[in-house]
Structures are given as structure tokens and as C-alpha cells.
Amino acid sequence: MDRSQLLRGTLDAATLAVVTEQDGYGYDVLRRLRAAGLSDVGDASVYGTLRRLYKAGALTSYVMPSDEGPHRRYYGITDLGRDQLVEARAAWLEFSRAMTSLLQSKAEVGL
Amino acid sequence: MSSKPSIPGEVEEYVAAVRRALTDLPRAEQDDLLAEVEASLLEAAEEGAGPIGARLGAPEQFAAELRAAAGLHESAPSAPRESDLGRRLRATRGRILAHPAVVALRRLGRELAPTWWVLRAYLAVGAIAWALGYTWSLRLPIVPRFGSAKAGLAAIGVAVVVSVWLGLASRRHGSRFPRLAAVANTALLLAAIPIVAQVADTSRYDSLVALAYTPAPASQPTSGLFNDGVRVANIYPYSRDGRLLHDVRLYDSYARPIEIVSSRKLDPNRRVVVTKRRRLFNTFPIRYYESGTRLVAQPNAAPYVKLPPVLTPRLSTTKNK
Numbered sequence: 001m002d003r004s005q006l007l008r009g010t011l012d013a014a015t016l017a018v019v020t021e022q023d024g025y026g027y028d029v030l031r032r033l034r035a036a037g038l039s040d041v042g043d044a045s046v047y048g049t050l051r052r053l054y055k056a057g058a059l060t061s062y063v064m065p066s067d068e069g070p071h072r073r074y075y076g077i078t079d080l081g082r083d084q085l086v087e088a089r090a091a092w093l094e095f096s097r098a099m100t101s102l103l104q105s106k107a108e109v110g111l
Numbered sequence: 112m113s114s115k116p117s118i119p120g121e122v123e124e125y126v127a128a129v130r131r132a133l134t135d136l137p138r139a140e141q142d143d144l145l146a147e148v149e150a151s152l153l154e155a156a157e158e159g160a161g162p163i164g165a166r167l168g169a170p171e172q173f174a175a176e177l178r179a180a181a182g183l184h185e186s187a188p189s190a191p192r193e194s195d196l197g198r199r200l201r202a203t204r205g206r207i208l209a210h211p212a213v214v215a216l217r218r219l220g221r222e223l224a225p226t227w228w229v230l231r232a233y234l235a236v237g238a239i240a241w242a243l244g245y246t247w248s249l250r251l252p253i254v255p256r257f258g259s260a261k262a263g264l265a266a267i268g269v270a271v272v273v274s275v276w277l278g279l280a281s282r283r284h285g286s287r288f289p290r291l292a293a294v295a296n297t298a299l300l301l302a303a304i305p306i307v308a309q310v311a312d313t314s315r316y317d318s319l320v321a322l323a324y325t326p327a328p329a330s331q332p333t334s335g336l337f338n339d340g341v342r343v344a345n346i347y348p349y350s351r352d353g354r355l356l357h358d359v360r361l362y363d364s365y366a367r368p369i370e371i372v373s374s375r376k377l378d379p380n381r382r383v384v385v386t387k388r389r390r391l392f393n394t395f396p397i398r399y400y401e402s403g404t405r406l407v408a409q410p411n412a413a414p415y416v417k418l419p420p421v422l423t424p425r426l427s428t429t430k431n432k
Contacts (some may be wrong), residue, residue, distance in 0.1 A: 011180070025150070026147045026148075026150065027155060033393050043148075043152075043167055043173070044148075044173045044174070045156075046179060047144065047148055047177055047179035047181075048144075048176065048178065048182075049181070051144055051145070051147065051181040055181075072147070072150060073147060073150070090127045
């Protein structure tokens with residue numbers, strides 16, 4: 001199955017989850033998503049998603065000077081983002097339970 | 112910082128290419144998106160993530176992904192290395208092309224394309240005839256005469272076949288020279304202006320066109336029969352002994368009937384002389400019926416002319432004198 005298709009619908013929730021854990025800048029969020037197992041998430045997708053969530057008010061942002069290289073724009077979660085994450089979590093758990101039971105029962109039939 | 116000086120340059124180049132694909136976005140939006148991207152790419156490069164192109168793919172593709180994830184609408188794919196104006200035009204074009212009305216129009220255009228193929232074939236033939244100064248058939252004013260109207264019709268037929276074949280080929284395989292095709296189609300569309308003018312002009316011809324074989328000097332009137340600069344409205348032939356003649360049939364030196372009023376603009380009261388097969392418009396004097404009747408009230412009406420007796424002996428017309 002095309003994992004990028006799966007990612008498309010769930011990247012918002014994944015990004016919110018990562019930022020909730022700890023504020024992060026773009027590349028940092030990307031790295032943490034990959035470390036969590038989403039190895040084929042695209043750079044541009046993550047930067048675009050951060051930007052969209054920020055503009056929608058789910059994330060806040062602030063600039064921190066960096067010792068090496070340019071300033072970094074950090075993102076943190078807002079109340080709105082937290083609500084969104086709660087909703088996404090509930091939806092995902094329900095969805096993944098359904099999918100899991102569906103796919104497992106098929107497997108047991110002997111496919 | 113990296114020890115390899117080429118890396119920031121590579122990032123800079125990549126970011127610039129991404130920016131080129133985002134030029135239709137507001138400047139602030141571009142700056143914010145790209146600042147994020149640049150900082151991240153620099154950091155990734157420092158970590159030794161490898162050549163940017165290999166890791167991230169083409170900048171245009173990166174930009175498209177960025178756009179999609181950021182929820183910004185898609186623009187037409189932009190080719191690299193374009194001028195700033197070219198990019199802006201392209202972005203505008205993309206926005207226009209994405210408009211639902213334009214999409215519907217384009218679909219309609221695709222369905223109507225075969226009509227255009229036929230029309231452009233005619234326009235191509237017409238443009239050639241017009242450019243070379245050929246005249247147009249009087250009987251079929253839409254047909255240019257290449258020597259004859261039949262040759263004109265044949266030329267149009269051949270052009271239609273070629274044009275439809277070209278249209279089908281480019282629809283099936285895509286045009287091999289899209290820019291050339293666009294220029295040619297536009298030129299043909301523009302050629303419609305003089306051609307329509309020409310056809311309208313030809314349809315309006317009142318009468319004999321003594322210029323059917325040679326193009327007229329631009330300043331001369333090209334239609335109607337003129338006598339000393341005045342348009343002739345009727346002709347009154349008299350015999351040598353001063354009798355007014357009736358239903359005299361006149362021809363020019365090319366054996367074409369001399370008509371001074373277009374049959375297309377015929378007065379319903381005009382008395383038309385007919386033969387078994389056709390109506391004649393070159394008979395003089397032209398006579399008019401009394402309205403609603405088939406009666407010519409004054410068959411001998413004529414402008415007053417004094418006709419002194421002719422002194423020149425009669426022409427001998429018999430063969431053996």
C-alpha cells in the first residue's frame with residue numbers, strides 16, 4: 001500500500017503530536033517524525049503542514065537565535081491545536097481499531 | 112558550519128528554484144515558507160544528508176508538495192530558468208486556466224476543435240489568395256479564384272484534409288511544435304479579418320467587375336459600372352436610326368454578362384428577362400413593373416437624348432460581299 005497516501009491524511013495529527021511533546025523548529029519536527037517511524041515523510045510536506053497549522057491557529061511560533069547558522073522559527077501548540085489533536089486522536093483510534101480488526105480477520109481466513 | 116563551501120551555495124540555488132515555482136504567492140508568504148525551508152535545508156546539509164537534489168527531488172516537485180501541504184492552491188508547473196516577468200505571466204495563466212469558467216470553455220473548445228480545423232483550412236487558402244491578390248468568385252463569393260473558382264474549391268478541399276489530419280495527429284500524439292502551432296492558429300484567426308472583408312466586398316459587387324483577372328488599384332472603385340466617374344444605373348441602347356432597343360443583352364470582352372445591379376439585391380418590381388434555364392440580368396434597358404402588377408407602364412421611357420442621323424455607312428456584316 002502506498003504509505004504516502006496514508007500519511008497525507010494523518011500528517012496533521014502526527015505533527016501536532018510531535019509539537020505537543022516539545023516545541024520544535026521545522027527540521028527538528030521532521031527529524032522527530034522520522035525517528036518515530038514515519039521514515040518516508042517528505043520535507044516539503046512537513047514544512048507546508050507546519051505553515052498551514054500555524055496559519056489556522058493550531059500552532060504558535062517564535063524565533064530563537066541560534067549559535068550556528070540562521071535564527072530558528074520554533075512552533076508550539078495552542079489551545080486550538082490541542083483540541084484538534086484530541087479530536088484527531090479519537091478519530092484515529094476508532095479508525096485504526098476498525099482497520100485492524102478488518103485486516104486481521106481477513107488474514108485469519110487465509111488470505 | 113560545514114567545511115564544504117559548496118553546500119550553502121547548493122542550498123541557495125535550490126531555495127531560489129523553489130521560490131521561482133512559488134512566485135504567484137504573496138511575497139510575505141513566500142518569504143515565510145522559504146525561510147523555514149532554507150534553515151532546514153542548511154541544517155540537513157550540515158548533518159551530511161547528501162546532495163540536495165538526490166534527497167529532495169526536483170525543486171518544482173518540492174514546491175508543489177510544499178504548496179499542497181500548506182493548503183495553497185496549485186499553480187501551473189513552471190519551467191526553470193525563466194525571466195521574472197515570464198514566471199509571473201505563467202502564474203497568472205495558471206490561475207486563469209484553473210478558473211471553472213475557463214475549464215468549461217476549454218472543454219467546449221476541445222469539442223469544437225474539428226470545426227476550427229475546417230475553418231482554418233479555409234482561412235489558410237483565403238489568406239494565400241488575399242496575399243497574392245487573387246480575386247474571388249462572384250457566383251460563390253466565399254471562394255477565391257485560383258484561375259477559376261473550381262481550382263479555389265479544390266484548394267480548400269485539400270487544405271481541409273491536411274488540416275484535419277494535422278489536428279487529429281496532434282490530438283493523438285500531442286503537438287510536436289506547440290508554439291509554432293499556436294502562432295499559426297493565431298495568424299489564421301487574424302487572417303479572417305481581411306478575408307471576411309473580401310468576401311463581404313465580393314458579395315456586394317453590384318455589377319460587372321472588369322477586374323476579375325487583375326487586381327484593382329486600391330484607389331479605384333472596384334464594383335459597379337462607371338461612366339466618367341458616375342455609377343451607371345441603367346443603359347438605353349438606340350439603333351443607328353434612333354430607335355430605342357429593348358432587352359438588349361450586353362457582354363464584356365471576357366464574355367461575362369454586364370450586370371449593373373446585383374441579382375442579390377434585386378428590386379422585386381424589376382422586370383427580369385428569362386430564358387428556359389436562367390434569369391438574365393444583363394438585359395437593357397432595365398424596366399420595372401408597376402407595383403404589384405406585371406405591367407410596364409412606360410416601356411419606351413428614356414432620358415431625353417437628341418439623336419442626329421448617323422452618317423457613317425453601315426458596317427458590312429455579310430461574309431461574301
